[in-house]
Amino acid sequence: MGEAIVITSGKGGVGKTTTSANLGTSLALLGKKVCLVDTDIGLRNLDVVMGLENRIIYDLVDVVEGRCKIHQALVKDKRFDGLLYLLPAAQTSDKSAVNPEQMKSLVEELKQDYDYIIIDCPAGIEQGYKNAVAGANKAIVVTTPETSAVRDADRIIGLLEKEENIEPPMLVINRIRNHMLKNGEMLDIDEITAHLSIDLIGIVADDDQVIKASNQGEPIALDPNNRASIAYRNIARRILGESIPLQPLEDEPKGFVAKIKALFGAR
Amino acid sequence: MIKGTKDGLTLHLDDSCSFLELLNELDTKLSANYRFQENDPLIAVKVHTGNRYLSENQKEKIKEVIRQKKKLVVDEIHSNVVTKEEASQWIAENQIATVAKMVRSGQVLEVPGDLLLIGDVNPGGTVIAGGNIFVMGVLKGIAHAGTGGNEESIIAASVMKPAQLRICGIVNRAPDGYAEEGHQMECAYIDENRQVVVDKLQVLKKHRPILNRLEGGL
Missing domain, CATH: 3.30.420 (Nucleotidyltransferase; domain 5)
Structure with missing residues (x-):
C-alpha cells in the first residue's frame, strides 16, 4: 500500500509543479515506484515540466468518466525504467469535471500499485484544491520567503489540519536567494518556520538552472551536481525516513570577475 | 406578604x-x-x-x-430559580475556555466567555471572546474582546503585534510601522477617553482590579 502526498501552497507560482516533478524524479531515482498525478485540470503543466507532453493519449478526466482504464491513461517515463508514471490532467475541461469522491477512489486504486503517489495541486482553495487533497494521506506545503506566500501557506495549513485523513503537513521553502537572506531583505528560514510552526522538510535555493531544465522537459533532479537538485533529492530521502541535515546555503562558486565584483560589494 | x-x-x-x-x-x-x-x-x-x-x-x-x-x-x-438554559449561559459567559492551537489565516476562534489561547494568532486569523482574551503566544491577527458589551474586558498577549484590537465596539488599528521586536507581555483595555490603549501588563492591577478573582491568600 503506497502513500499519497499532495504538494500544495495556496499561492500560485511558488513552485508546486517544479517540486512535484523533482520529488517524483528523486524518489524514482531512489528506486521507488512513483506515480505523478496532475490535478490542475484546464491548466496542466506537469507533463511539460517532465517532458512528456506529446505522449499523452488519455487524461484524468477520461479515467474518471470511464472512457479508458487507468493504466491506459498513465504515461510512462522511459528514463526511469518503469519506475515513474504520470497521470496527466485534462486540458479541455475545468476543475468541476471531477469531484473529491472520484479523486479519492482514483488515488486508492493507484495506491495498490505504487509506492508513492505525488499529487500536484492547483493554486487556490476551491474545487481544484479539494479534489487534490481528497485522496492524500500526507501533505507538503511549498512556500517562498515572501510575506504573501507565507500568508497563503498559513491559510492552506489551517485547511489541511482540518482534513482528517492527512498527517500534519510538512514545509518546503523554495526559491531562497542567499544574498537577500544575508542582507536581511528576505524572511529568514527560522522566521518562517516559527510563524507557520510545522516541520520543515527541506529548503531549496533559487537557481537559474531549474527554469532552464524545466523548459527542456528534464527535471533538475536528474543533474547530480546542481544545488537545487541535491536539495530535492534530500527531501526525497527525508520522505523515506532518512535524517539528513539541511544543506548550507552557499552561493554558487563564481568566476574571477564575479569574485572581484563581490569584493567591491557589487552583484 | x-x-x-x-x-x-x-x-x-x-x-x-x-x-x-x-x-x-x-x-x-x-x-x-x-x-x-x-x-x-x-x-x-x-x-x-x-x-x-x-x-x-x-x-x-x-x-x-x-x-x-x-x-x-x-x-x-x-426569583430564586433560573432555567437550565440561563444557567448554562451564565456558566459559559463566566468560564475561561482554554484552547491549545494555532489560529491561522482565515480561521476564526470564538468563545462566549474568556479565552485562554495557548498558541499564536497569525495574520488573517481572528479570536473573539465574550469576555477577556489572553494569548500565550504571538498575537499577530485580530482580537475582539467583550462582544457581550463588557467594556471592562481586556486583551493580553505574550507578544503583542496585532493587526487590529477591538474591545466592545471600539477598534484600534496597529501603527503602520511596528517596532521591530514587537512587545513582550502587554495588554489592551479601554481607557478614560474611550480609546483602546496598549500598555505593559503591570498596569492592569490598577485599571482592572475586577480581574482578581482570587480571594484570601497573601
Missing part, C-alpha cells in the same frame, strides 16, 4: 399556589390594604417570587396587576 424596607416595598409572593390564584390574591391584597392620596409620590416595589419560575409573559401579567394600583411601580422581579 408585603415587607417595607429602606428602599421601598418588597412583595414576597407565595410559590406553592397556582399562578392564577396568585394573581387573584395579589389583586385583592393590594386593593384592600391601601388608600392612596392624589399627591402621594410613586412607590417602587420589588417583587420576589420565591421558588417559582416565571416566564416573561407571566412577569408581564404580574407587573400589570401591580400597575393597576395607581401609585405602585414595579422596580424589579427577583
Whole structure:
C-alpha cells in the first residue's frame, strides 16, 4: 500500500509543479515506484515540466468518466525504467469535471500499485484544491520567503489540519536567494518556520538552472551536481525516513570577475 | 406578604399556589390594604417570587396587576430559580475556555466567555471572546474582546503585534510601522477617553482590579 502526498501552497507560482516533478524524479531515482498525478485540470503543466507532453493519449478526466482504464491513461517515463508514471490532467475541461469522491477512489486504486503517489495541486482553495487533497494521506506545503506566500501557506495549513485523513503537513521553502537572506531583505528560514510552526522538510535555493531544465522537459533532479537538485533529492530521502541535515546555503562558486565584483560589494 | 424596607416595598409572593390564584390574591391584597392620596409620590416595589419560575409573559401579567394600583411601580422581579438554559449561559459567559492551537489565516476562534489561547494568532486569523482574551503566544491577527458589551474586558498577549484590537465596539488599528521586536507581555483595555490603549501588563492591577478573582491568600 503506497502513500499519497499532495504538494500544495495556496499561492500560485511558488513552485508546486517544479517540486512535484523533482520529488517524483528523486524518489524514482531512489528506486521507488512513483506515480505523478496532475490535478490542475484546464491548466496542466506537469507533463511539460517532465517532458512528456506529446505522449499523452488519455487524461484524468477520461479515467474518471470511464472512457479508458487507468493504466491506459498513465504515461510512462522511459528514463526511469518503469519506475515513474504520470497521470496527466485534462486540458479541455475545468476543475468541476471531477469531484473529491472520484479523486479519492482514483488515488486508492493507484495506491495498490505504487509506492508513492505525488499529487500536484492547483493554486487556490476551491474545487481544484479539494479534489487534490481528497485522496492524500500526507501533505507538503511549498512556500517562498515572501510575506504573501507565507500568508497563503498559513491559510492552506489551517485547511489541511482540518482534513482528517492527512498527517500534519510538512514545509518546503523554495526559491531562497542567499544574498537577500544575508542582507536581511528576505524572511529568514527560522522566521518562517516559527510563524507557520510545522516541520520543515527541506529548503531549496533559487537557481537559474531549474527554469532552464524545466523548459527542456528534464527535471533538475536528474543533474547530480546542481544545488537545487541535491536539495530535492534530500527531501526525497527525508520522505523515506532518512535524517539528513539541511544543506548550507552557499552561493554558487563564481568566476574571477564575479569574485572581484563581490569584493567591491557589487552583484 | 408585603415587607417595607429602606428602599421601598418588597412583595414576597407565595410559590406553592397556582399562578392564577396568585394573581387573584395579589389583586385583592393590594386593593384592600391601601388608600392612596392624589399627591402621594410613586412607590417602587420589588417583587420576589420565591421558588417559582416565571416566564416573561407571566412577569408581564404580574407587573400589570401591580400597575393597576395607581401609585405602585414595579422596580424589579427577583426569583430564586433560573432555567437550565440561563444557567448554562451564565456558566459559559463566566468560564475561561482554554484552547491549545494555532489560529491561522482565515480561521476564526470564538468563545462566549474568556479565552485562554495557548498558541499564536497569525495574520488573517481572528479570536473573539465574550469576555477577556489572553494569548500565550504571538498575537499577530485580530482580537475582539467583550462582544457581550463588557467594556471592562481586556486583551493580553505574550507578544503583542496585532493587526487590529477591538474591545466592545471600539477598534484600534496597529501603527503602520511596528517596532521591530514587537512587545513582550502587554495588554489592551479601554481607557478614560474611550480609546483602546496598549500598555505593559503591570498596569492592569490598577485599571482592572475586577480581574482578581482570587480571594484570601497573601
